[in-house]
Amino acid sequence: MRASSRQSVRRSITSSPTSLDENGPHELGRLIAELPPARLEQVFKHASWADERADSYERLEFLGDSVLELAIARAVFDRFADASEGRLAKIRAHVVSRASCALVAKDLGLGERLAERAGDISKDELERISRSRNVLAALLEAAIAALYLEHGFERIEPAIVSAFSEKIEYARSSHVDYKTELQEALARTGRQVHYTVLEVEGPPHDRRFVCAAHVAGAQFGMGRGSTKKAAEQEAAREALEALGVTPEVF
DSSP: OOHHHHHHHHHHHSOSOOTTSTTSSOHHHHHHHTSOHHHHHHHTOOGGGOSSGGGSTHHHHHHHHHHHHHHHHHHHHHHOTTOOHHHHHHHHHHHTSHHHHHHHHHHTTHHHHHHHTOOSOOHHHHHHHHHOHHHHHHHHHHHHHHHHHHHOHHHHHHHHHHHTHHHHHHHHHTOOOHHHHHHHHHHTTTOOEEEEEEEEESOGGGOEEEEEEEETTEEEEEEEESSHHHHHHHHHHHHHHHHTOOOOOO
C-alpha cells in the first residue's frame, strides 16, 4: 500500500477524538500517551509488521497480564472484605477477561493508535487487526507493562484500577457465571455437566449458536447466543433453574 493510501485509511479509523489525549478523562490513557517514544513503538508494534516477533508487543503483553492481575486482585481484596477466596477469584477473572480488557482498550483508543503505526498492509487487514478483541486486549496489557517498566507498580496501580472501576462494580453487583455456578452445584453431588452444540445458524458474519447442557446424559438446559460461550452460559442458566439452584450474585 502506498503511503498516501495508508494515511487515508488511518484518517478513516481515527476521525473521532480519543481519551489518549492528555486532557482526556482517563489517567491511564494520559500515562500511556506520555510514554517515551521507544516504549510506545514496542507497545504498538504488531507481530505481522515487526522484523522479529520478539520486537512486537507480545513480550510486553506477557508481563502486563501479571501486572493487571495484581492490581485488580488487590482492589477486589480491599473492596470485598467479606468475599470468599472463590468469589474473589471469580470477580477478578471477569474483570481481567479478554472482553473487559478489549473494552477498556477501545475506550482509550488503542486500536487507532496501533493503526497509526501500521506497516504496509491492506486496508481490510488493518481494520481487522485494529478492531480485533484479542489484539485490543493484548495492546492494553502491553501498555500496562510499559508503564510498569517506566514508573513501577505503585505509581500506575491507581490508574489501572480506575480504568477498570466500572468492570469491578459490574462483576460485584450483577455478573453471574452460570457455567461455574452449575459446575460447582453439581460437584457437591458428584455429578458433572458437558455441553454440545445443537445447531449453528446464520451466515459466517452473523452466527447464532444453539447449545445444550447435559447432566448424567439428560438435557437440562438449552441456550442461544452470538458465540458458543454465550450460548453455553444461557444453557447453564436454564439447567440451574431446572435443578432448582439459585445462582449467587457477587
